[in-house]
Amino acid sequence: MTLEHYPGMAEGDRPPYRGGAGALAAAGRHGDPSHGRFMPGQYRAGPVPTSARREPAFAAAEFLMDYLKTRAPFWKKEERAGGDGWVEARRTDTAAAQRWSQDREAGEGRKPEAAE
Amino acid sequence: MKLLYFAWVRERIGKPDEEIDLPPGVRTVGDLVAWLSGRGEEYAYAFEMRNRSRRDRPHPREADASIAGAREIAFFPPMTGG
Numbered sequence: 001m002t003l004e005h006y007p008g009m010a011e012g013d014r015p016p017y018r019g020g021a022g023a024l025a026a027a028g029r030h031g032d033p034s035h036g037r038f039m040p041g042q043y044r045a046g047p048v049p050t051s052a053r054r055e056p057a058f059a060a061a062e063f064l065m066d067y068l069k070t071r072a073p074f075w076k077k078e079e080r081a082g083g084d085g086w087v088e089a090r091r092t093d094t095a096a097a098q099r100w101s102q103d104r105e106a107g108e109g110r111k112p113e114a115a116e
Numbered sequence: 117m118k119l120l121y122f123a124w125v126r127e128r129i130g131k132p133d134e135e136i137d138l139p140p141g142v143r144t145v146g147d148l149v150a151w152l153s154g155r156g157e158e159y160a161y162a163f164e165m166r167n168r169s170r171r172d173r174p175h176p177r178e179a180d181a182s183i184a185g186a187r188e189i190a191f192f193p194p195m196t197g198g
Contacts, residue, residue, distance in 0.1 A: 004123055073122075074196070077123070086196075088194075
């Protein structure tokens with residue numbers, strides 16, 4: 001897999017996704033490469049939110065994954081036996097990310113409904 | 117003005133970035149895409165997919181967005197995450 005990114009955009013401060021951009025920057029500082037070619041098993045990344053309560057922590061992990069799948073300036077190219085290809089955006093990822101915006105309009109502190 | 121290309125947009129155009137002198141009359145994103153598409157087959161090929169994805173996920177004001185004052189414009193497919 002090859003991961004390509006747009007560093008100038010990833011490091012920007014773009015509310016309301018400051019948390020997401022901060023997480024990407026933190027991954028870089030801790031030595032996790034945020035781009036390049038990786039062999040199977042070589043690349044691992046994931047959110048590690050912390051909270052005094054588990055519900056906000058789980059919600060934060062969901063939010064961050066939805067952000068990474070739709071708003072983080074990364075693109076993945078997979079090398080497969082049948083040919084290489086760029087991973088395409090999925091409507092389910094877009095729908096999952098949009099629920100956070102709807103929740104922000106409805107009010108803070110409530111976990112949105114799961115995406116269809 | 118600096119233009120940046122990512123993922124398969126970069127592959128189709130054949131370069132990761134370039135510096136251009138913006139022609140007179142090119143004022144919006146739509147103007148820029150149309151002008152770039154006319155520069156060669158590789159550009160037309162790169163932006164034909166962009167037009168299709170815009171119909172799938174319409175952003176009516178995207179093409180009309182002004183590029184006045186922009187120093188850098190990036191073209192890329194929908195983001196698919198890390």
